Amino acid sequence: MPKRKLDPLPSAAFQILLALTDGDHHGYSIMRRVEEQTSGHMRLGPGTLYSSIQAMLEEELIEEVTRRGDSEPGHERRRYYRLTAIGRKRARSEAEKLADVLRVARARKILRGDYV
Amino acid sequence: MSEKVYALLFRLYPAQFREAYGDEAMQLFHERARDEQGMWAKLRFWMDLAVDLATSLPRTHRRSAPMLAGVSPQSIGVAPQFHVLQPEAPRLRAIACGGMLSVVAFGAILIWFGYSRNYRELHTVQGPTKHDLLALSRSGRHSNARTESEMPGTAAASDESEIEDSRRPAKVVLSSWRSGSEPRGFQSTPALPGASQSPAVPQTVQPKVQGATSAMTEAFSDHDVVMLGEAHADKQEYEWLNELVMNRDFDQRVDDIVVEFGNSLYQKSVDRYIAGEDVPIEQVGKAWRNMIGAVGPPSPVYGEFYAAVRAANMKRRGKHQMRIVLGDPYGDWEKIKDAEDLGPYLAHRDEWYAQVVKDEVLAKHRRALLIMGSGHFLRRNGPGLVESTIRAAGANPYLIVMGTNAVGGYDNLDQRFDSWPIPAIVALAGNWVGELPAMPVVTGGMAPATPLKLSAAADALLYVGPRDSLIEVRMPRAELDGTPYGNEIARRLAIQMGHPVSFLSDQTEVPQFPRPQTQPQTNGGPRPALPPMPKSIHDPLPPRPPSQ
Numbered sequence: 001m002p003k004r005k006l007d008p009l010p011s012a013a014f015q016i017l018l019a020l021t022d023g024d025h026h027g028y029s030i031m032r033r034v035e036e037q038t039s040g041h042m043r044l045g046p047g048t049l050y051s052s053i054q055a056m057l058e059e060e061l062i063e064e065v066t067r068r069g070d071s072e073p074g075h076e077r078r079r080y081y082r083l084t085a086i087g088r089k090r091a092r093s094e095a096e097k098l099a100d101v102l103r104v105a106r107a108r109k110i111l112r113g114d115y116v
Numbered sequence: 117m118s119e120k121v122y123a124l125l126f127r128l129y130p131a132q133f134r135e136a137y138g139d140e141a142m143q144l145f146h147e148r149a150r151d152e153q154g155m156w157a158k159l160r161f162w163m164d165l166a167v168d169l170a171t172s173l174p175r176t177h178r179r180s181a182p183m184l185a186g187v188s189p190q191s192i193g194v195a196p197q198f199h200v201l202q203p204e205a206p207r208l209r210a211i212a213c214g215g216m217l218s219v220v221a222f223g224a225i226l227i228w229f230g231y232s233r234n235y236r237e238l239h240t241v242q243g244p245t246k247h248d249l250l251a252l253s254r255s256g257r258h259s260n261a262r263t264e265s266e267m268p269g270t271a272a273a274s275d276e277s278e279i280e281d282s283r284r285p286a287k288v289v290l291s292s293w294r295s296g297s298e299p300r301g302f303q304s305t306p307a308l309p310g311a312s313q314s315p316a317v318p319q320t321v322q323p324k325v326q327g328a329t330s331a332m333t334e335a336f337s338d339h340d341v342v343m344l345g346e347a348h349a350d351k352q353e354y355e356w357l358n359e360l361v362m363n364r365d366f367d368q369r370v371d372d373i374v375v376e377f378g379n380s381l382y383q384k385s386v387d388r389y390i391a392g393e394d395v396p397i398e399q400v401g402k403a404w405r406n407m408i409g410a411v412g413p414p415s416p417v418y419g420e421f422y423a424a425v426r427a428a429n430m431k432r433r434g435k436h437q438m439r440i441v442l443g444d445p446y447g448d449w450e451k452i453k454d455a456e457d458l459g460p461y462l463a464h465r466d467e468w469y470a471q472v473v474k475d476e477v478l479a480k481h482r483r484a485l486l487i488m489g490s491g492h493f494l495r496r497n498g499p500g501l502v503e504s505t506i507r508a509a510g511a512n513p514y515l516i517v518m519g520t521n522a523v524g525g526y527d528n529l530d531q532r533f534d535s536w537p538i539p540a541i542v543a544l545a546g547n548w549v550g551e552l553p554a555m556p557v558v559t560g561g562m563a564p565a566t567p568l569k570l571s572a573a574a575d576a577l578l579y580v581g582p583r584d585s586l587i588e589v590r591m592p593r594a595e596l597d598g599t600p601y602g603n604e605i606a607r608r609l610a611i612q613m614g615h616p617v618s619f620l621s622d623q624t625e626v627p628q629f630p631r632p633q634t635q636p637q638t639n640g641g642p643r644p645a646l647p648p649m650p651k652s653i654h655d656p657l658p659p660r661p662p663s664q
Contacts, residue, residue: 026140045165045172046137046168047141049141049144050141051179054176066435078140
């Protein structure tokens with residue numbers, strides 16, 4: 001069986017999935033949202049962003065959508081992306097894995113302060 | 117300046133990735149550069165880009181590795197290839213060879229600089245002016261002088277009439293869209309002495325035979341425009357095209373399908389119909405029932421193709437949508453009363469088609485499949501008018517023509533085709549298929565061989581089956597005999613031909629390439645004289661009315 005490109009899910013792909021949970025966004029908007037949700041730790045460059053998007057499209061975690069007006073003849077199209085049901089499930093699964101890790105870390109008392 | 121630098125760096129990514137995301141990546145770069153001002157922000161921005169390149173380049177090349185096996189020798193010759201064929205991560209030993217990698221990278225940059233001279237900018241597509249078009253059309257070497265028009269439909273009858281054209285010393289040929297029971301005598305244009313012909317390739321060099329759908333989608337990896345020279349009304353060809361438009365890979369790579377079989381006057385209705393809106397079929401059907409270039413009854417395959425594209429779009433609602441762009445001149449049959457009214461439209465079919473591609477495809481940076489009769493697209497003494505015009509406008513087209521296993525006279529069928537999958541597309545450069553004479557192959561053996569080789573006439577051959585298996589689909593007699601539309605077709609044919617013409621057929625499916633008759637069929641009477649050429653063929657196209 002061929003290896004899936006996004007197994008395990010890279011952190012950039014996970015962040016992109018999270019960025020798309022509340023609506024459709026184009027590339028630049030996704031990049032900014034990832035930057036916000038990681039407190040500036042992750043700023044996706046064009047190569048990482050679009051190679052991740054390409055892989056996620058292929059695995060149907062996200063889909064490309066045409067926004068109102070974009071399909072009109074003559075309108076220069078800007079690609080928007082939307083989370084699919086598969087993508088949402090994958091994001092939830094990944095978040096649960098991280099939550100498990102966090103529970104272990106808290107049990108081992110290696111975290112300071114009140115984390116999630 | 118910084119954008120130019122990044123555009124150069126972006127060329128290190130695989131071609132497929134650049135094609136798919138080049139515009140978006142440059143836009144993202146532009147927006148970040150705009151928003152991140154100040155020395156520290158800019159420094160951080162460029163450091164981000166350096167890290168991004170270092171991490172994403174190997175990944176994108178690794179992902180594109182399976183496609184390298186399918187890259188044609190032609191493209192390998194002009195583009196740098198990154199042979200990253202191992203799916204696993206780089207080994208430590210490779211990392212230890214950092215110095216060596218630096219040398220390789222330096223060499224790659226040198227190669228890339230050489231390659232970049234032939235690389236078209238992602239964003240800039242400049243079209244020639246109207247003067248360029250006029251110059252092309254008046255040069256006399258282009259196929260606009262060979263104006264095709266639908267002819268009497270009696271058993272798909274064909275005729276040719278030669279008329280004087282004051283623009284050139286030779287004769288203009290009005291030949292049929294399709295041919296049939298009358299002798300077609302397809303008037304091929306012999307290659308001129310000195311016309312570019314590739315050196316002979318040994319017959320033992322085998323072609324790369326690909327499934328037609330995968331070959332077509334692959335062609336869009338390297339080309340923004342793919343031209344398909346079709347055999348009109350062919351059942352097998354359109355069965356494949358209808359499957360092609362449903363293919364997800366094709367849909368994602370193609371924005372527009374520019375068709376000859378659609379009157380531009382009805383673009384608005386077609387846009388709504390293709391987008392899935394409820395448009396009365398009587399309204400949208402005018403696009404293919406009121407064609408200028410094909411005056412006779414249109415084959416049902418065309419209406420079915422429109423329906424297939426609409427179905428494909430509706431199936432993928434909310435995702436990328438394809439558009440059908442109409443390339444037939446915008447003549448309104450309700451206003452065409454005589455041959456003088458029709459003349460300007462018939463005389464400028466190729467120019468109008470090329471203009472539509474420039475305006476609706478190239479100027480909007482879209483990617484398109486162009487479908488037109490192979491006679492319009494075939495490179496006889498170099499590219500035809502459509503190809504020349506769009507190349508001048510910055511396009512890099514790939515030309516596929518439909519052909520059969522008839523490689524000489526009508527009975528000269530080549531058995532080597534029998535092992536090919538159906539439908540298939542075969543690249544023509546450097547193999548025995550490209551060495552075949554073009555004219556018999558593209559006319560089902562109806563036209564005699566000339567020095568023109570297939571490899572000089574096109575880039576690839578579409579093969580949808582042996583010649584004798586191919587079927588032409590015709591409009592049923594019941595839709596024409598005594599109906600208002602049938603009466604209107606009779607009127608149009610009489611305008612074009614100068615006399616009433618029989619066009620009804622009792623069969624809806626007939627051989628695409630029937631055996632040529634030794635004597636012209638005249639239904640017992642003398643052949644009617646051809647009408648004089650309308651003076652209006654020298655007139656420019658009338659102003660375009662609003663789209664309906």
